[in-house]
Amino acid sequence: MRLLHRASPWRTLFAGERLPDPSRLPDLLAPLREALEALGPDPELADAHAWQPRLVTALVRLDLPAWRISQLISDHNAWLTRRAIRLAEAEMAGQGWGAPPVRFCVLVLGSGGRHESLLAPDQDNAMILEDYPDARHVEIDGYFQSLGERFTARLDAAGIPLCQGHVMARWPMWRKRLGEWRRQLEIWSAERRVKRVQQANILLDFTPVYGDEALAEGLRDWVAERLPGAGLFLDEMGALFDEQPVALDRFQRLAGTREGAPHERALNLKHQAMLPLVAAVRLLALRHGVRETDTRRRLAALVGRGALDAEHCHALTAAHARLQGLLLAEQRRNLAAGRHADGWVDIARLGEDERLLLRHDLQRIRVLQKRARRG
Numbered sequence: 001m002r003l004l005h006r007a008s009p010w011r012t013l014f015a016g017e018r019l020p021d022p023s024r025l026p027d028l029l030a031p032l033r034e035a036l037e038a039l040g041p042d043p044e045l046a047d048a049h050a051w052q053p054r055l056v057t058a059l060v061r062l063d064l065p066a067w068r069i070s071q072l073i074s075d076h077n078a079w080l081t082r083r084a085i086r087l088a089e090a091e092m093a094g095q096g097w098g099a100p101p102v103r104f105c106v107l108v109l110g111s112g113g114r115h116e117s118l119l120a121p122d123q124d125n126a127m128i129l130e131d132y133p134d135a136r137h138v139e140i141d142g143y144f145q146s147l148g149e150r151f152t153a154r155l156d157a158a159g160i161p162l163c164q165g166h167v168m169a170r171w172p173m174w175r176k177r178l179g180e181w182r183r184q185l186e187i188w189s190a191e192r193r194v195k196r197v198q199q200a201n202i203l204l205d206f207t208p209v210y211g212d213e214a215l216a217e218g219l220r221d222w223v224a225e226r227l228p229g230a231g232l233f234l235d236e237m238g239a240l241f242d243e244q245p246v247a248l249d250r251f252q253r254l255a256g257t258r259e260g261a262p263h264e265r266a267l268n269l270k271h272q273a274m275l276p277l278v279a280a281v282r283l284l285a286l287r288h289g290v291r292e293t294d295t296r297r298r299l300a301a302l303v304g305r306g307a308l309d310a311e312h313c314h315a316l317t318a319a320h321a322r323l324q325g326l327l328l329a330e331q332r333r334n335l336a337a338g339r340h341a342d343g344w345v346d347i348a349r350l351g352e353d354e355r356l357l358l359r360h361d362l363q364r365i366r367v368l369q370k371r372a373r374r375g
Contacts, residue, residue, distance in 0.1 A: 270343020
């Protein structure tokens with residue numbers, strides 16, 4: 001069985017510098033056309049971000065599946081990021097900073113890097129700089145520190161909050177030359193240390209959103225070539241699965257953590273379903289030198305590498321899509337009620353068939369975790 005990925009025209013929606021012209025959209029896409037008309041052609045960053053739930057409503061009306069909607073949310077957030085960077089660059093040029101002194105690339109990390117964002121994410125980003133002489137560090141890094149501070153501040157003001165864990169290009173930890181990033185990953189992957197694995201997990205789901213993508217591809221090449229041989233590091237990555245178990249008890253019944261739960265019927269499907277699935281697929285992909293970043297493509301690539309059969313790939317891809325659907329639907333309900341969009345899902349809302357499917361999906365994820373640990 002062959003697994004094919006074809007480029008979708010939907011993914012061009014936010015690829016340009018400007019938003020699509022609604023007058024060019026056919027009547028078939030009337031909900032999207034109406035949403036774009038309401039936003040206007042040149043919105044402020046905050047207005048464009050606040051419009052995102054309306055975008056999602058339009059896409060739901062067009063019967064797009066949740067996994068495709070999450071890609072478009074990610075694309076829209078990437079568009080907002082590019083615009084924030086351009087505004088920051090223009091501001092710096094107007095203040096006499098000049099053009100960027102070397103090539104650079106801004107990365108989006110985490111769910112955005114996997115093109116799997118849902119509503120209300122915070123910022124996770126990093127920056128790769130072209131290698132330059134140490135003697136120019138103060139001059140060059142000073143420029144990019146200011147750029148990182150400015151574009152992340154603009155996103156924060158627009159409604160995409162600063163990362164509480166400081167995973168942003170404004171900080172030296174997440175702004176390095178390409179050679180420094182390779183050396184950093186060498187250090188992180190040299191032994192079994194929990195903190196280093198956690199930091200690497202954040203970085204390894206990256207995608208370039210602005211600048212010279214060749215820098216990002218250079219880092220991706222290094223990861224694909226070197227990390228499959230980092231056995232102790234990958235083993236520790238698998239050991240961390242115990243810190244985030246799936247929402248099943250020992251009798252395979254739905255049961256999750258109560259810590260932070262908004263009510264007794266809530267399951268945290270982000271932390272006890274989606275992230276365990278993502279982490280297991282990431283680990284298996286790293287073991288086999290898979291270059292893809294998003295979960296769906298990683299699963300398909302693992303079939304190509306002989307690490308997963310097509311049946312399991314389809315089952316896990318379907319499980320991932322169902323989890324995205326449950327999370328997105330609950331987030332939309334919460335926002336409509338004036339609540340925060342988070343990762344908790346009220347299982348009382350689910351029908352018996354949905355609960356059975358959820359149990360089945362969680363059991364599949366648990367099996368995948370065991371497989372990923374073995375290699």
